[in-house]
Amino acid sequence: MSFVQAKCPNCGGVLAVDNSNEAAVCQFCNTPFIVEKAVNNYNITNTVNVGAGAVVNIIGNEKQDFEIIGGNLKKYVGASAEIIIPDSVVTIEDNVFKDFKNLKSVVISDSVKTIGKYAFSGCIGLENVTLGKSLEYIEEYAFDNCTEIKKVDFTGNIAEWCKIGFDNKYSNPVEHSGHLFINGRELTVITKEDLFDVTEISWRRFANCALKKVDS
Structure with missing residues (x-):
């Protein structure tokens, strides 16, 4: 069992999901979603160096x-x-x-x-x-x-x-x-x-x- 972060495609809520599951239900809006799609929704991520050894991830x-x-x-x-x-x-x-x-x-x-x-x-x-x-x-x-x-x-x-x-x-x-x-x-x-x-x-x-x- 491995937990990763995901973003509900319906309400945008950030969730911790078990990525071995195919589907889950959002705890915020009670909408079912495909785990892989929700994880990808969260992981539209770039990484930038902001100096002094700091790395900050950005979404959009x-x-x-x-x-x-x-x-x-x-x-x-x-x-x-x-x-x-x-x-x-x-x-x-x-x-x-x-x-x-x-x-x-x-x-x-x-x-x-x-x-x-x-x-x-x-x-x-x-x-x-x-x-x-x-x-x-x-x-x-x-x-x-x-x-x-x-x-x-x-x-x-x-x-x-x-x-x-x-x-x-x-x-x-x-x-x-x-x-x-x-x-x-x-x-x-x-x-x-x-x-x-x-x-x-x-x-x-x-x-x-x-x-x-x-x-x-």
Whole structure:
């Protein structure tokens, strides 16, 4: 399953869609659409160099929503309820999405290694979070006050999840969701094989998820 951004051919809403599907329904106008056409509609994109190492994507004559400099996501200026972090991003800097109340879903790509302080703090409408397998560190209060999160899906394995550094409990979105999914499957059991190369399980690693059993 791979999520990409698409633009509804009917209302122009920006969506996150599974590009393995042939069709989907727009969450904004409830109109069915062909996924490939909607993706192409979004990807009528040019890239320009704006100096100082910054690359800004443009759609038509409009700047795209992300300001990315040297792999660092500096600013988001869009208004989409569903966001996919571009593959060129390595670090999401502090406060980028802070208090963005319209946000309902975010897919953090496998390129991202660090999420900064308060990056999603106050996103009170956020319900679904996908975390990429390359994540190494999430700084303090990154998901503070994101009380409506219902699902967190990590694209790596359990051993990789155990290696992510969380500054405090509000860095971990599972604190709010109560449900951790590993590659689309809810985590309820951990086996000895899952922890084969894990040397340490840090504080509150699996707190508040639906884990029921750890095989020794």
